[in-house]
Amino acid sequence: MTPKFSKNFTIYWISTAITLGILIHIFSILTMPYFAPANAWSRFNSALTANHMTVLPEPAKGYPGILPYQASDVRYAVCRYNIKEGPVLITAEIPDDLWSVALYTETGENFDLIKGADLKLNLLRLKLFKKKNNPGVDDHIRRDNQKGVLKDERSLDVTQDTGIIVIRAPLASKAFSSEAHAYLSNATCNQLRAEDSIDNS
């Protein structure tokens, strides 16, 4: 390093570089949820069909699982929903208080959680839609959610068109695996057709 250079590379440039570094830091942290190449959305986006419930195989040799740290004593059913073309209806039998239905944004935020213990009849019917795409739907939501007290029917106004639904079935032991698999296999995640109004679905 020459004396002339050391004179030039001064506090001014160092502080500018650090300021730029702070901006890079903020930018990379804030954009990470959207651009992380191996985030959960990217994994499911390539592996799962939209608006279709899929039971994830249990981790086995040769199939380590889609998600990192996937639990070996929890069975999962996953749906990558998309309500751009219309509302989506999720139905599932939730036979145990420990089971849960979790709704996630693309960035992995669990914005809603329905626990088995919250359900009265263990038969969940959950409608996802966007209020701005369904004007005047407030009455239906109110009606559905009032019915939900008895029938476990719910309507949820979601803010984003796409997201992930995960049904989790914690197992007491491996013996319950096939039973849980059977329940999860019967769960559905379907886009409602145009003729299926919010009211009739």
Added chain:
Amino acid sequence: MQYDKILDFIKSFAPSRHSSFPGLLLGAFLFILLAFFTGFGSAWYMIEKGTPLTRHKFGVWHNWHTQGTVNSDPYTKAYIARSGRLPLNAKYAQYFKATTDDDGNRLTSSCSYIMQGQPIASDWWSIGLYDSNSNVVFNKAERYAFNSKNIARLENGGYIIQVSPFARPDNWLPSEKAGKLTVLIRVYGIQASDDTNSGNVISASLPSIKRIGCS
């Protein structure tokens, strides 16, 4: 006047018109290096290591205590995105991860460990063993985790889990030849006595991890 003095002061640090080309080139290189190191290096550190504000530490156990929530901080959100996990809302579930034993040594399949703990006040908890790729450690015995429903208990309600490549009685998690190991505890339905969901209530019941020997 004050403004001019400040301007002169700043100008005094600017590169001189007599700067040599190699000097400027080296300066530009160091400028970019410093900016990238500060930016990406600090971002990596905050996501990998966290701070006491984002990641709690209870002995060997680490816990990003707001993971999964909509209101979690940007560092936790970045950590979750990078990890590829989909954790349940922190108000309902918490996750604790350990990669070292009580003495601070990296957990590895060439050593055997004893984990001893008390039941965690919750609806359900599970302790699972993973390799360095975040996959369960595959083994012929198909033992990957023990949970609150199937773990063999001691008389006082506590439990002992042995992590070892060699067969052990009772609660044995085979570590095979997996190399570096991670133990993950997932706790569903936390029965916390406060509303912080910080894990403080259950931290006392998290197990210790003692190394008992290496091959």
